[in-house]
Amino acid sequence: MTDTPLSGHIQASHAAFGPFMDFLATSRWTSRAGSPGICDFAAGNPQDMALPAYVEAIREASIPRSPDWFAYKGNEGPAREAAAASLRQRLGIDFESDDVFLTKGASTALAIAMATLVRPGDEVIFSSPPWFFYESMIAFSHGVPVRVKVDLSSFDLDVDAIGAAITPRTRAVIVNSPNNPTGRIYPPPTLERLAQVLTSASEANGRPIYLLSDEAYNRILFEGAHFTSPTSYYRHSMLLYSYGKTLLAPGQRLGYLALPPSMPGREEMRKALLVSQFSGYGVPDAVLQHALPAIEPLCIDLARLQRRRDVMVEALRECGYEVHVPEGTFYLLPRCPTPDDAAFTERLAADDVFVLPGHIVELPGYFRISLTASDEMVERSLPRFAAAIEAVR
Numbered sequence: 108m109t110d111t112p113l114s115g116h117i118q119a120s121h122a123a124f125g126p127f128m129d130f131l132a133t134s135r136w137t138s139r140a141g142s143p144g145i146c147d148f149a150a151g152n153p154q155d156m157a158l159p160a161y162v163e164a165i166r167e168a169s170i171p172r173s174p175d176w177f178a179y180k181g182n183e184g185p186a187r188e189a190a191a192a193s194l195r196q197r198l199g200i201d202f203e204s205d206d207v208f209l210t211k212g213a214s215t216a217l218a219i220a221m222a223t224l225v226r227p228g229d230e231v232i233f234s235s236p237p238w239f240f241y242e243s244m245i246a247f248s249h250g251v252p253v254r255v256k257v258d259l260s261s262f263d264l265d266v267d268a269i270g271a272a273i274t275p276r277t278r279a280v281i282v283n284s285p286n287n288p289t290g291r292i293y294p295p296p297t298l299e300r301l302a303q304v305l306t307s308a309s310e311a312n313g314r315p316i317y318l319l320s321d322e323a324y325n326r327i328l329f330e331g332a333h334f335t336s337p338t339s340y341y342r343h344s345m346l347l348y349s350y351g352k353t354l355l356a357p358g359q360r361l362g363y364l365a366l367p368p369s370m371p372g373r374e375e376m377r378k379a380l381l382v383s384q385f386s387g388y389g390v391p392d393a394v395l396q397h398a399l400p401a402i403e404p405l406c407i408d409l410a411r412l413q414r415r416r417d418v419m420v421e422a423l424r425e426c427g428y429e430v431h432v433p434e435g436t437f438y439l440l441p442r443c444p445t446p447d448d449a450a451f452t453e454r455l456a457a458d459d460v461f462v463l464p465g466h467i468v469e470l471p472g473y474f475r476i477s478l479t480a481s482d483e484m485v486e487r488s489l490p491r492f493a494a495a496i497e498a499v500r
Contacts, residue, residue, distance in 0.1 A: 168398035290433020
């Protein structure tokens, strides 16, 4: 018998990382990332210099104004109020500063939410294709991951399938809108139906099912698309947000979890979240908290991002690719011209064009392109995308 030092939930979390970890361990992208001349579309990393205003905000926040400038930080008042004011303005929901819990990005916000809500054996539903860490994070929280496919014709939530997946053990449902990787913004009628399903199921179960609304991309919108927060429709909701996408600075871990004013038992939930937050010290570093009021209004150039999207969609379609046009986020999802997405992405990698194989996000037969690549990378890549599809015809 082989003894392992790993606990059961750690083993389950580790297993869920499988495809992504294999990609990191064995792909050419891992060995070539950062090399001159490559076309890097594999991850949502910046390929241009950071926003000057963002750099200046961090520089200013690094200058101490008092002896406790770099002391232990909790949820600092000015930062919380800046986030709450932005939520009120952008979403039209009266979030209060006391309901904002500052975190190291949306992933930490999700971890804090699940640590607060999920008991061993509780089920957490998420939609597939997913952000590739949902399953492992649910398992790490001692929960049971339950995946439900979206409607693959529209990439909209399949509310009926979510309803059918709910059991008496269901504790939470994760919704990611705008969605990574599909770019779909879930419309109000879908969110209203979801709220009705969750309300009815909560009443039948005798305890609330929580909606965890991952809104990391809620400002990355194209063509004047309108985003409606799922928290507008369902009282037992938590909003999870990251500034890493809006500022294209994923290595600077800054975000928050926010409770909408409609949540029942909000005061008790605040106390529980504080326990979860400080058990792992899940608050951002002092400099980022001091900088948050200045960086809150900042955003990457969305017009430029949309031009990049449109150039790539048009060029890829002219080559013969079938391409879904996203409403938000910074990803494209072309179909592979062959069923084996791993083999086709390897064919592109041989020509120094790096994309994410679709099977990693549970969409075999597709591949994901990150529009955070530079314009120069896009220009260099287009003949290579054309050559790749021509080679497999």
